[in-house]
Amino acid sequence: MWLMTKTVAISSNASISVSSAFNVGAAWATTGMVLQTGGTVDLHAVTLTIGGYSPSLGQYTMTGGMLTNVGKITICASSNGVGSLSIGGTAAIGIQSGYDLVVDNSSYGVGTLQIVGAQASITPFNNFTHNKTGSTLDLLFSSDGITAMRPKYTSLGGTVKLGLNGSVALFRTNAFACIQAQNTISTDFATKTTSVFTSAASGTNYVATLDAAQKVTTKTLVNANQVLSFAPTNHGWFAVSLPTIGSATNFDLLLNVTTTASTPIAELDSLATNMALSGYTVTRISPTWTKPNMRVTLPTTTAGTTNFFAWDLTRFDANLAIGAIGNTARGTAILFR
Numbered sequence: 001m002w003l004m005t006k007t008v009a010i011s012s013n014a015s016i017s018v019s020s021a022f023n024v025g026a027a028w029a030t031t032g033m034v035l036q037t038g039g040t041v042d043l044h045a046v047t048l049t050i051g052g053y054s055p056s057l058g059q060y061t062m063t064g065g066m067l068t069n070v071g072k073i074t075i076c077a078s079s080n081g082v083g084s085l086s087i088g089g090t091a092a093i094g095i096q097s098g099y100d101l102v103v104d105n106s107s108y109g110v111g112t113l114q115i116v117g118a119q120a121s122i123t124p125f126n127n128f129t130h131n132k133t134g135s136t137l138d139l140l141f142s143s144d145g146i147t148a149m150r151p152k153y154t155s156l157g158g159t160v161k162l163g164l165n166g167s168v169a170l171f172r173t174n175a176f177a178c179i180q181a182q183n184t185i186s187t188d189f190a191t192k193t194t195s196v197f198t199s200a201a202s203g204t205n206y207v208a209t210l211d212a213a214q215k216v217t218t219k220t221l222v223n224a225n226q227v228l229s230f231a232p233t234n235h236g237w238f239a240v241s242l243p244t245i246g247s248a249t250n251f252d253l254l255l256n257v258t259t260t261a262s263t264p265i266a267e268l269d270s271l272a273t274n275m276a277l278s279g280y281t282v283t284r285i286s287p288t289w290t291k292p293n294m295r296v297t298l299p300t301t302t303a304g305t306t307n308f309f310a311w312d313l314t315r316f317d318a319n320l321a322i323g324a325i326g327n328t329a330r331g332t333a334i335l336f337r
Helices: 266-278
Strands: 006-010 015-017 022-024 031-036 040-042 048-050 057-062 066-070 073-075 082-087 092-095 101-103 110-116 125-130 135-141 151-156 159-164 168-171 175-180 191-193 197-202 205-210 215-221 228-233 235-240 250-259 281-284 294-299 307-312 320-325 334-336
Touching: 022 031, 022 057, 048 057, 048 082, 073 082, 073 110, 101 110, 101 135, 159 197, 159 307, 168 266, 168 294, 215 228, 228 235, 250 266, 266 281, 266 294
Parallel strands: 006 031, 015 040, 022 048, 031 057, 040 066, 048 073, 057 082, 066 092, 073 101, 082 110, 101 125, 110 135, 125 151, 135 159, 159 191, 215 235
Antiparallel strands: 168 307, 175 205, 197 205, 228 320, 235 307, 250 294, 250 320, 250 334, 281 294
16 A cells, blocks of 8 residues: 555544555655544554655654554655654554564664654564664653553664653653663664653663753742742753642642743743643733743642652743743742642
8 A cells, every 4th residue: 555645534433454565655756644543554464664765755643543463664764765653642553573663774764753642552562673863763751751662672873852742741750661672772872852851771671761950949849839930941840749738639830931032922822732732721821921921730749749840842932931930929839729
């Protein structure tokens, strides 16, 4: 099955059976795009190839549905092609035992594997090959972390990018396994864009950990009347350890967003929309840049536990920054609901 200069949408009622190689923009001078939000695509152990010969472009985006009985997945199969696979939402990929996932099969192509959040699923597979200059693994963490790949073997190189889906997250832990291999991971990515994280192999796991260097204050947010102030930064994190307040199930965190450029106030509305991708309710609360100007409604934490609020605005607009938490005039950091 070849998708050449085609865009295909696969939704909840679809059931597609593929009995020969599934190629998405993998032939010379072709563009193929697939958006799967639901349904099932059964590959019967054939290879899925996304992007191939120059100047081809292949994109496969999954936010739901199932891709089952997959043989090998190759993202960018040949020189100078461009291919990308994005897996997020509740998408599920079933790779048959003994088959591989390869990102950039040449030294001249551009292949990107993006994983968004922790609700998608990828079955264990044989080898994760990601060792070329054009290989990029793009991981966008949600509050519950990231979907971990579970290969038997790994060969790492190229670039890894770590970020936050929706620019903000309230983490319950400060470390996440991104890869859980069966054998020791002995290689690493050549280039790292790590946002609020550091990343490294640890035995059979590849782990992202909140970077102590990006912690904006040594203080922990512990009550509603506390205000945190720090040097404005477009990415950072701090610790949160709140008591249980009655029957409250949520709390509003008040953000002081500032800008280093001449930016229209409408930028805050766009930022609120972007932050809502995190799954939280986000509202601009000031008609001007007067601070606090953004409210993020978060689920209450368990009393006595330490959580971590992180943000990364660099992918949205690196000119924006957060410089304080709370209403500095009233001495209020949060509002319980």
